[in-house]
Amino acid sequence: MSRTMVAGNWKMNTTPTQGTALVKEVMNKVPNPPTKVVFGVPAIQLLAVQKLVSGHANYAVAAQNMHQEEKGAYTGETSAEMLVDAGIEYVILGHSERRDYDGEDDELINRKIIRALEAGLKPIYCCGEKLDIREANNQEVVVGKQIEQAFSSLSPEQVAQIVIAYEPVWAIGTGVTASKEQAQGMHDYIRRMIANQFGSEVAKGMTILYGGSVKPDNAEELFAEPDVDGGLVGGASLDAENFAAIIRAIKPA
Template identity: 70%
Template sequence: MSRTMVAGNWKMNTTPTEGKALAEGVIAAAGTPSTKVVFGVPAIQLMQVKAVTAANPGYFVAAQNMHHEDKGAYTGELSASMLADAGIDYVILGHSERREYFNEDDSLINTKVLKALAAGIKPIYCCGEKLNVREAGNHEMVVSKQIEEALFSLSRDQIKEVVIAYEPVWAIGTGVTASPQQAQDMHAHIRRMIDNQFGSEIAANVTILYGGSVKPANAEEIFGMPDVDGGLVGGASLSVENFVPIIKAR
């Protein structure tokens, strides 16, 4: 499997009944995968989808968010220890929707990353630039700042457990996709950053995913880039017909 992965972020979609059927349908159609496959499901579905994946090697479950405190009066939130006790494998942190709608910044996300790692949960850390930043040619600078603030305080052992997902905000849910070369260029930049901070061995093994309107028609070309290890997939992960070809493209 090496460093490859295809993760689906269901966001606030599917009922528990629909989600269970979706996970079971994907597994039945894809069979034993050649890459890690992660279902990022709504909180209400974590336990039941975990039960589905537990019996199927190669499949994992991710929470879509996590609170930064261990416990307390935070109605509606889930802590790292709760997710760990439930056997959840991954947690998506720093998604652009959390940044935009819930005002999360990389200082807070850094705290969450450290809490997840301490609990034995692997973070899928999201970074990416808005359209005006891309058009101004400042995309590498902005993504560099995000990664430095969120991840550079980690130890070498800790960074080995982190998955990085590059998601250009202008391509999320818009139908617009970064070109394979744009994706490769940013992924190579991120890998160089990891190399400079943590060393070449870690950089060579860190998983870097592309997210932003990935679909069956473009997955193989994007995933074919040397520094693109797979995808964090949104809308196309919500149906067996779309998600399975993406899994098989990796």
């Protein structure tokens, strides 16, 4: 089974009308993608986009967040059970913007991961270091701690359901991209860490995405690295031509 994937994180962009048009255009440009393609859309668009991709084996939808509780008096929040009932397959958790703007830490993210897995959602877990950490060459320590805390108390069977997205914070939305060597180095470290904690079979099957200014002109060389299984794409996922080119950069196994 291929572990490749290209996921687009639209963040707080596109109206429902624009989002529907964008999905249709991408699917028209790449009707039979060589990999799993996930649209990470604003909450208001989840139902409409899920309806568009329903029945297409290689297209799916991700929520950009969810609440850690099953239900309750949490105005404005969305539960894992609501997402599953709507046919949503994935949820993005731990994104650096949620950490920075909403104060989410890996203890909370761990609770969200557990809740998602219990409900039947597949988390796309984001981790990555800031520039000062990279400059001090402490990226493995920081990312390792993020993963260790976020995956605390999880079984190997649960971890096998998770997609990891390595996103160096210094490369998100900046136009700066990690070199293919930097990306491969961190992805190799993450896979070895997963193997040590949860077993080699889990590590070999795990999808590890690179996120951080992925564009059509760098996607192919990034995705050619042995431990880079695809990308979590930000700005380029909002342009159908660019996103289609990134999807096509994946080489079928």
